[in-house]
Amino acid sequence: MMRTTRNKPCISFTPIITVLASLLITAICGRAHGQLWYSHPHAVIELGDFGQRLGLAYAINDVGEITGCAWHEDGSWTAFFWRNGTIIDLGTLGGPTSVGNRINDLGEVTGNADTAVSGRHHAFYWDGSTMNDLGTLNEVSNGWGINNIDQIVGVTDRSEARPVGVLWQDGQLIELDTLYDGGSGYAYDINEQGQITGQADDGDWWRVVLWEDGTVQDLGFYGVGKSINEATQIVGQIGLDRNKAFLWDNGVKTNVHFIPYYDASAAEDINEQGEIVGWIGKNAITPNAFLRTGEGQSILLDDLVAPRSSWHLEVAYGINELGQITGWGKKPRDQPDFDNQAFLLTPVYPLFELSEAQPGVAGQTNTITASGIEPGTRVYFCWSQHGGGHLIPGCDTQVNALQIDNPKVAGTAIADGNGVATLEGKVPAKMSGQWLLFQAVVPNKCAISNLVVQKFE
Incomplete structure (x- = not known):
């Protein structure tokens, strides 16, 4: 479940000529060489980075604030907080890298960060000014989801290097139930009711699960749950290979893989309107970001961008209640090896x-x-x-x-x-x-x- 915020302008209007324009451009609906562009009006904003022109955005809250990670000139990457055109480096826990995975509506972030001990990364909670180490049950941990009452879910390893889903609450690290004694699990998202989704193994492979009131429920199919909203709708990837997007709603599982000749897809986030974002492609290496509306219509995000854009939007990771979407893509689109850039795709309102x-x-x-x-x-x-x-x-x-x-x-x-x-x-x-x-x-x-x-x- 994700949320959003606004951004401040970074453009500075510099008139070229005061009264007579050196250049005029526009189009008329119905003319052979022009058009007025009204269809699905959106703007796509590049979020910026820390010097390496490479960034990934993973989550957006309901006030338009975004988190993810961005690269530095030395090749390291760190978690960021973005708002209104300003990007803030959240730092690390003493090591070289960090990643912001989720952000709540208070602007608080969870993710993981390297510690001073090589090879050890810990889940963190960023409270708006300080990155706090959430600790582990053994050596490593990762924070994947956070709600507005500062409940954080994620994963840590047991002493035998077995991953288990966990809940951080009121300063306590609580291990979540598994499907059998000695089983494994990952917790990826939590809603305001404290319901958690993720995956747990059944001794054979990973199952999509729902944790509620301290009890784990197998939803009946292989895959991974990635996001959950207040209506207990869950999205993620289904199958033994976890390579097709799905929606689970009140016991009914729906395949949202909408291009049959593509082999892979993922549903990464769902908002309270039931709008889903994710990616679809021939494989995970050639993704195309998509939106599935609450009415079930699926749209490639490139089709929402204004004409003659140099963007190719590859992965959509978060959507908020205003329909603002974040993720990453290539710019320019005609250079497939070009580094990914974090973006905000936001509806606009011509007046x-x-x-x-x-x-x-x-x-x-x-x-x-x-x-x-x-x-x-x-x-x-x-x-x-x-x-x-x-x-x-x-x-x-x-x-x-x-x-x-x-x-x-x-x-x-x-x-x-x-x-x-x-x-x-x-x-x-x-x-x-x-x-x-x-x-x-x-x-x-x-x-x-x-x-x-x-x-x-």
Whole structure:
């Protein structure tokens, strides 16, 4: 179960020309070379890293805060806390690396971190300022889930190097029941009722289990439970190879592996609306991030990103109650060996209308208008060659974000008494045949227009 937060703008609007734009771009619905982009409006935000341009995001809370791990220039990686465009290094327990696995709505994180003893990593609890060692039953442990009353679940090894599921509560380390004496288990998530899901072995292989009121229940099939919501819906991977995504709901198991010719998938998280995120692919090496709606419709996340994006979203690991999704992907998409980048995919909310550029011809003066705006409001007309996303200065991502990468400001205009802002400028002849994206924004109101995509004649 995961949650989210907002991000602060890291874009700084720098007008290129005040009144006349050096470049205008947009499109009209129904025109041969352009369109107004309304379908599934989302922005995808790159979260950043610690110098190595490599990061993985594992969880998001209901206020948009994210945790995961990011790489340093020396090749080590450490857990991070991300909020509103700011990324914080959570450090370690004395060793070189750490990973943040889950974050609750209070911004508290659990995961694992190396200690000063080589080869030993321990579960940790980060309370917002300090990383605290949760200890082990023997040598190693890992924190996998945390709820809002600071119950943490995970795994540790017994003296005989046998992994067992555990609950950290009120300063106590409590071993969870197994399916038989001497059995093994892993606890991966806990909801606000204290229900826990994970996996336990039956002496032969791993079974999906539910721990409730101190008792372990075998749900009746092989696999692993990864996330549980307040309705006791569980998602994870099913099968002896644990290679197909599933949903378990009130005793009914549903296969959510939705592309038959792909061989592998995983459901990583579920929110209270029953929305599921995960990945699907020919194998685990070539994943594609997906969303399954509460109504059962499955969508590849790449289809939610604005056109002409350089992103390929590979794995979705967390979703919150606003439908914000986090995970990692490649950018640019056409370099398969490029390092993974942590992302936030967030819904956006266009509040006013942007028209096409007229006449839509390069080498001529073009006019573009924004309408439905409060008179006297200054509007910034932004453009880019790539869809994606960018933070708006001073605005939380749960309020709005731009749907274009590396936006540039073509110019600004003030809305007249009819609520219409108009910008004119000559589009360079070299833009003939080029696709460009355009979006208008009122930064101090966190208001955006629809996205416009156009190929200039």
